[in-house]
Amino acid sequence: MRTGVRAGDHDVFAELFDRHAGGVYNHAFRLTWSWSTAEDVVALTFLEAWRLRHKVEPEGGSLLPWLLGIATNVARNTTRAARRYQAALTRLHADPPTPDFAQDVVDRVDDLHAVAAARAALERLRPGERDVVALVVWAGLDQASAAQALGISVGTVRSRLSRARAKLRATRDSTAARERHRGSGQVQGSHTTVAWPGQEARDEH
Structure with a gap:
């Protein structure tokens, strides 16, 4: 596949998309928390992958780490652009943009507090730490593949992951303590569980 990607073979690129989209x-959703933005990130990631196809090494394993590295940069740039756009609208006193429809879906999830807690925990991390958590904990890459995706050393991945683990544990423990203090506030019935990144990071070796 790497040879075909480097050569710009459209059929190979279609296979690459089908395999890893x-x-x-x-990964894009976990970085942006927006389904519509994640779709944009996917499209831009594969466009950028086409532009950068000549940089693919002829030998190697899966191209997913390479794609996730591109997606990480695209998501960061997209988020910055969205913030600038929102700031411009605010300055112009324009009507607020239509909320992402994903919020309507999230509102129906019984375990909404878990979603909010997971997002809040990740947003307390530095961007580099958040990228490592997204790649290693949620995307399931090993540390070497995450390093390749981000263009950094394995040692840097390891140190960022260690710092992220400590911060996520502290945030989770603090949240749990507040929940215990509230006493009886349980929601009856079935609910959807949203993965808490601190716990996953703790289990990652």
């Missing part, structure tokens, strides 16, 4: 989308 889902993984890129999931």
